[in-house]
Amino acid sequence: MHKVENLKIWSKAIELVKKVYLLISELPKDEKYGLVSQIKRSSVSIPSNIAEGAGRNSNKEFKHFLSITNGSAYELQTQIILTIELKLLTKEKVQPLIDNCIELQKMNYSFQQKL
Template sequence: MHKVEDLKIWQKAIQLAKTVYLLTAELPLDEKYELTSQIKRSATSISSNIAEGAGRNSQKEFKHFLNIANGSSYELYTQLILLSELNLTDKNKVQPIIELCIEIQKMNYSFQKKIN
């Protein structure tokens, strides 16, 4: 069992979710229940699944939830690209969030290898 607050990947995922929420607050209102909702769910799913896995009783279960978190990070990555491609927000605002998302993906991959 891991103390979730001590996990750097969880800390980064929380930072990512907060940044995503700030970005989506600036999106057009007509996207509120469409892409915005999807983006928020993906972003919160990453940290939530890391936390749930950390609270499980085995490394196998933890790895399973890290896999789910990784899937959510790729989902979020795709949605952020769409925001940019659809010109719903400034590309300069999205790019640092995409980079943080990629960093978390790399951390997740490394962490999964470590807990094997």
């Protein structure tokens, strides 16, 4: 088992969730049950799956949850891009979040290789 609070990837994922929540507060209210809900779920899923994996009994199980984490990071990245494509937010506003998603994806891949 790994102590989740000591994992840099988990801390970065928590920071990403906080940034996502700040950004989505700018989305239209009529997206509350659509894109906003999806973005919230996928962003929260990232540190949640890291934590769940860290609490498992083997590195093999942990890797499985990191795989799910990666899927959620790509899902979030896609949803953020959709906010640009749908002209809900500007690229300049969301690019830092896209960059954070890509950084987490790379960190996750490296971490999986080390386990």
